[in-house]
Amino acid sequence: MRIMGVGGGSREHALAEAIARSGHEPRIFWVSEDRNPGIYRLVKGTGGEYALTRITDPLKVASFAEQWGVDMVVIGPEEPNFHGVVDEVERRGIPCIGARKRLSILEMSKAEMRRIQWRYGISGKLLFKTYRSYMEAIKDLEEHSELLSWLQNVALKPARQAGGKGVKVIEDVQVYLHGEKSRFKQRHMRWLEDYMSGYADIEDKILVEEKVWGPEYTLQCFVDGRTVIGMPLVQDNKHAHEYDIGPETGGMGSYTGKGFLLPFITREEYERSLSIVKSMIDAVQKETGERYHGFVAGQMMLTEIEGPTLIEMYSRLGDPEGVNVLAMLETDIIDIFEAIIDERLSAVKIRFSDVATVVKAVAPKGYPDFRDLARDHPVEVDEALIEKLGCKLYWGSVHLDDSGQVLTKGSRVVEILAFGETTQEASQKIEDCLARGIVRLLDGWGLFHRSDIGSEEMIRKRMEMAERVRRLYTYRERMGILGKRVDWIPRIGKIDPVKELSHELFSRVGGGSYESG
Ligand code: GLY
Numbered sequence: 001m002r003i004m005g006v007g008g009g010s011r012e013h014a015l016a017e018a019i020a021r022s023g024h025e026p027r028i029f030w031v032s033e034d035r036n037p038g039i040y041r042l043v044k045g046t047g048g049e050y051a052l053t054r055i056t057d058p059l060k061v062a063s064f065a066e067q068w069g070v071d072m073v074v075i076g077p078e079e080p081n082f083h084g085v086v087d088e089v090e091r092r093g094i095p096c097i098g099a100r101k102r103l104s105i106l107e108m109s110k111a112e113m114r115r116i117q118w119r120y121g122i123s124g125k126l127l128f129k130t131y132r133s134y135m136e137a138i139k140d141l142e143e144h145s146e147l148l149s150w151l152q153n154v155a156l157k158p159a160r161q162a163g164g165k166g167v168k169v170i171e172d173v174q175v176y177l178h179g180e181k182s183r184f185k186q187r188h189m190r191w192l193e194d195y196m197s198g199y200a201d202i203e204d205k206i207l208v209e210e211k212v213w214g215p216e217y218t219l220q221c222f223v224d225g226r227t228v229i230g231m232p233l234v235q236d237n238k239h240a241h242e243y244d245i246g247p248e249t250g251g252m253g254s255y256t257g258k259g260f261l262l263p264f265i266t267r268e269e270y271e272r273s274l275s276i277v278k279s280m281i282d283a284v285q286k287e288t289g290e291r292y293h294g295f296v297a298g299q300m301m302l303t304e305i306e307g308p309t310l311i312e313m314y315s316r317l318g319d320p321e322g323v324n325v326l327a328m329l330e331t332d333i334i335d336i337f338e339a340i341i342d343e344r345l346s347a348v349k350i351r352f353s354d355v356a357t358v359v360k361a362v363a364p365k366g367y368p369d370f371r372d373l374a375r376d377h378p379v380e381v382d383e384a385l386i387e388k389l390g391c392k393l394y395w396g397s398v399h400l401d402d403s404g405q406v407l408t409k410g411s412r413v414v415e416i417l418a419f420g421e422t423t424q425e426a427s428q429k430i431e432d433c434l435a436r437g438i439v440r441l442l443d444g445w446g447l448f449h450r451s452d453i454g455s456e457e458m459i460r461k462r463m464e465m466a467e468r469v470r471r472l473y474t475y476r477e478r479m480g481i482l483g484k485r486v487d488w489i490p491r492i493g494k495i496d497p498v499k500e501l502s503h504e505l506f507s508r509v510g511g512g513s514y515e516s517g
Helices: 010-020 037-045 058-067 085-091 110-119 134-143 145-151 173-177 179-197 267-288 321-328 333-342 383-388 423-435 456-479 497-501
Strands: 002-006 027-032 050-052 072-075 128-131 154-158 168-170 206-210 216-224 228-230 239-241 245-248 253-256 293-303 307-314 356-364 375-381 391-395 398-400 406-409 414-420 439-441 487-489 493-495
Touching (some): 002 010, 010 027, 010 037, 010 321, 027 037, 037 398, 072 333, 110 267, 128 134, 216 267, 216 307, 216 321, 253 321, 267 307, 293 456, 383 391, 391 423, 414 423
Parallel strands (some): 002 027, 002 072
Antiparallel strands (some): 154 206, 216 293, 239 245, 253 356, 356 414, 375 439, 398 406, 487 493
16 A cells, blocks of 8 residues: 655644554655655655655646555645645546545635535524725725624634634724724734735635634544544644733644543534534535545634634644544544545544543744744754653654754744643643753754643633633523524613614625524
């Protein structure tokens, strides 16, 4: 069995490791833009080949698959999906675990994802509107500021997947729209427009969405075009620093609880979340007439409006969330891949070990906002000590050069994983490991990580938040107003602000109708 992987981060290192564990004894081949030392070693250990190439170029990736005569290809990151790599590999008769271009719209366009959700009446929706420019968005918000007085908070996002970056939460729209904030708005506008100008593949540039609060969690799944199988829930933590402060990153660390669920999500909430993801897959398959083979994930939030709510989708595993679940996977991953290709996933019993896991990313100072400062530092790790202390290392954004030196590329350098009876125990194992200096930059440049991920305090806070939100959404459920945007005034009853004031602002939902009142 020959299998080729695409992509070069920690998630892909975890994928390569899961493949190397397979009883099929595969020869592993790999393409990525930098040489990941962990993947490189696994590939060489199986007698495979590793090539550097542009992984968003379908012709190049498919040519390597053909040249190496592989039996299947598995895609790690999202951009190859968006660029049609899966379509080209399959066109050459090679099965591929990855979302075809038209199916990956669920992730690439946050606007299109939301339109599909409204069009098919899938629960867990948010009100939204798209714009071609930031100025157009601000003008519209200003014109409808009366309506926004009930909405108060909105999120402004790049309408295209932007590696988790660029989301601006406007805590008080009235204040934001005020003239005095114009310098701030200009700066934000320049950032968003510069960012989006790099992408000609999408018409909607800016997405304005109602802002919701609650604990977030990621539900990752295997899909074979007929069946969607959910994996254990994971919570990723996006902010750079402890207590959720600092800029948003691609993810600074993630954890799972024991027993499939997170400590703050109930079985019923898991089932509702899975049903949302399944309905989205059914809908996008109907829209495109194509079959989805690969990974999908719902980035979810428990909200007071509707309970489990879809914030975004991934056409892949999350990073770092994928590292948690791949390390827990007990079933042979190649058996799963073969079942996906043959569309018989429902017949496979997929097992995960019943442990808690924590993953912490270690990043060079400068990440995420000043990546040039975070780049080109030589890295050294003590792998023997990491293993002795009961942790595992996954190489991330680094390059192993021809002289054998590992250099940082500006993002998360490594991810460290530990298992535990509890999340707190796993978190502490990683802390003990990092305190021993198991990762260092040889030129003395600093590294940072989040010590709080999976800690007792973090989990307690998430549980308290979930409890508050759960009280509200179950109350709404009892009142029959789940998912409705209403203000409820005691003794007067329901007021529907969308209906009362204007249908205008959030009315462009791609031909669908939205619930109100
Ligand atoms: N953990 C965030 C992402 O995978 O995009």
